[in-house]
Amino acid sequence: MTDIGALVASWMDRHHDEVIGWRRHLHSHPELSHLEYNTTEYLAGVLTEHGMTPTLFPGTGLMVDIGPSEGERLAFRADIDALPLTETTGLDYSSTVPGVAHSCGHDIHTVIALALACALNSIDLPLGIRVIFQPAEEVMTGGATDVIQFGGLEGVHAIYALHVEPKLKVGRVGVRAGAITSASDVIEVRVRGEGGHTSRPHLAKDVVYALGKLVTELPALLSRRVDPRTGTVLVFGTINAGFASNAIPESGIVSGTLRTADIGTWRSMRPLISELVAQVLAPTGVEHELIYNPGVPPVLNDDVATALLASAARDLDPQSVVQAPQSSGGEDFSWYLEHVPGSMARLGCWSGQGPRQDLHQSDLNVDERCIGVGVKLFGSLVQQYSSKSEAFLHP
Incomplete structure (x- = not known):
């Protein structure tokens, strides 16, 4: 041969x-x-x-x-x-x-x-x-x-x-x-609320606070809802809101990547992320839009x-x-x-x-x-x- x-x-x-x-x-x-x-x-x-x-x-x-x-x-x-x-x-x-x-x-x-x-x-x-x-x-x-x-x-x-x-x-x-x-998806969350002065936060819907909750609580919640053996991790890379230190802005945006080594987990991520984002933001009173861009499987x-x-x-x-x-x-x-x-x-x-x-x-x-x-x-x-x-x- x-x-x-x-x-x-x-x-x-x-x-x-x-x-x-x-x-x-x-x-x-x-x-x-x-x-x-x-x-x-x-x-x-x-x-x-x-x-x-x-x-x-x-x-x-x-x-x-x-x-x-x-x-x-x-x-x-x-x-x-x-x-x-x-x-x-x-x-x-x-x-x-x-x-x-x-x-x-x-x-x-x-x-x-x-x-x-x-x-x-x-x-x-x-x-x-x-x-x-x-x-x-x-x-x-x-x-x-x-x-x-x-x-x-x-x-x-x-x-x-x-x-x-x-x-x-x-x-x-x-x-x-x-x-x-790993699978690699991009998620983006846009939030909106009534702006105001930082001296009167109770009269506004604080989108900066809402974004802060999102970037800290959403990854933590994922770690309790997804099997850790799947190597699933969410990391935010951008966060933008406001221009002045004494003004609560009307809108903001955060974006990051969601990765997992498990194909089944990847296919279930979109509805889970949608559920968790809504739950995290609900107490803040802001409106939000989730933009979920699926990338590639592992x-x-x-x-x-x-x-x-x-x-x-x-x-x-x-x-x-x-x-x-x-x-x-x-x-x-x-x-x-x-x-x-x-x-x-x-x-x-x-x-x-x-x-x-x-x-x-x-x-x-x-x-x-x-x-x-x-x-x-x-x-x-x-x-x-x-x-x-x-x-x-x-x-």
């Missing part, structure tokens, strides 16, 4: 400089969510140059199918959008776009998927592969739903993704069965898919696999896992020297050696599925 993993690794070693060039081009030309037009054109050009025929999504993003057209496919997803941040790394290939940067590592995810597609297209594959270059991961509710609506999961048996992790050293792969990220990694991913990593390096912590961050890869099994892994990208950085920071500097690790990991995973294709693709 053809050793697909070895062939992908060999391709990556031979094309290393070319792949790094792709990455640096993408890094220096970032584009925001739903605006990835040049990125889409660039990716389509590379895929076409390497003998593939990509399918463009409406707007931005694309996918490409490789290997046999019959039977179910194994899919890989990369996100292609950047963040509204100003890069401060000082790299020679820093962002050339003011106020936009790949400070979440999506350029790394993209080039890993691009190199994987090119490598696999040079191999006689026993199973079909789909590589998805998804736009708009960084905005709610994410571009994944658009890809699914377009048919990106049609014929797909399982789907995988990687996310760079600057807390892990290059060569390490973090895996976790079950929830690896990424729930499938047990079998995660085991195969860990096995693929150990085939490359028996010491590579570590247990990934459960993150409170949101990730729209979760929408794919609502339809098909799959798994997302954490890809170590810390050089091993200097302080460990964090995602969504303007000085994030990813060690490019992780690209080869990611490509070879996915190549090894294709080998895992190829050798088990009858059992896993046709259970």
Whole structure:
């Protein structure tokens, strides 16, 4: 049997400089969510140059199918959008776009998927592969739903993704069965009441006091109404009301994020939050409006898919696999896992020297050696599925 993993690794070693060039081009030309037009054109050009025929999504993003057209496919997803941040790394290939940067590592995810597609297209594959270059991961509710609506999961048996992790050293792969990220919703509460002078609060409806009760009591009440094992947490990030120290304003607003690692809890949150907000504010006499913006469900990694991913990593390096912590961050890869099994892994990208950085920071500097690790990991995973294709693709 053809050793697909070895062939992908060999391709990556031979094309290393070319792949790094792709990455640096993408890094220096970032584009925001739903605006990835040049990125889409660039990716389509590379895929076409390497003998593939990509399918463009409406707007931005694309996918490409490789290997046999019959039977179910194994899919890989990369996100292609950047963040509204100003890069401060000082790299020679820093962002050339003011106020936009790949400070979440999506350029790394993209080039890993691009190199994987090119490598696999040079191999006689026993199973079909789909590589998805998804736009708009960084905005709610994410571009994944658009890809699914377009048919990106049609014929797909399982789907995988990687996310760079600057807390892990290059060569390490973090895996976790079950929830690896959290659901992330945004809530906003607007309050209104009769304003007045601070010397006569009994003649007004004190919206500042009402907001104060809300930001302290609502999270506390949640901790008594929701199982603490679900990792449910509400944190407010903004509160605004009034302009003068001696005047009670007529309106105010507070907003924050609600996160949980439990899919059942996530689905029950909206009515519970509505109930608790009304109860907290009732004694104050203010009127209120709750604006609940659901985001994404938690990424729930499938047990079998995660085991195969860990096995693929150990085939490359028996010491590579570590247990990934459960993150409170949101990730729209979760929408794919609502339809098909799959798994997302954490890809170590810390050089091993200097302080460990964090995602969504303007000085994030990813060690490019992780690209080869990611490509070879996915190549090894294709080998895992190829050798088990009858059992896993046709259970």
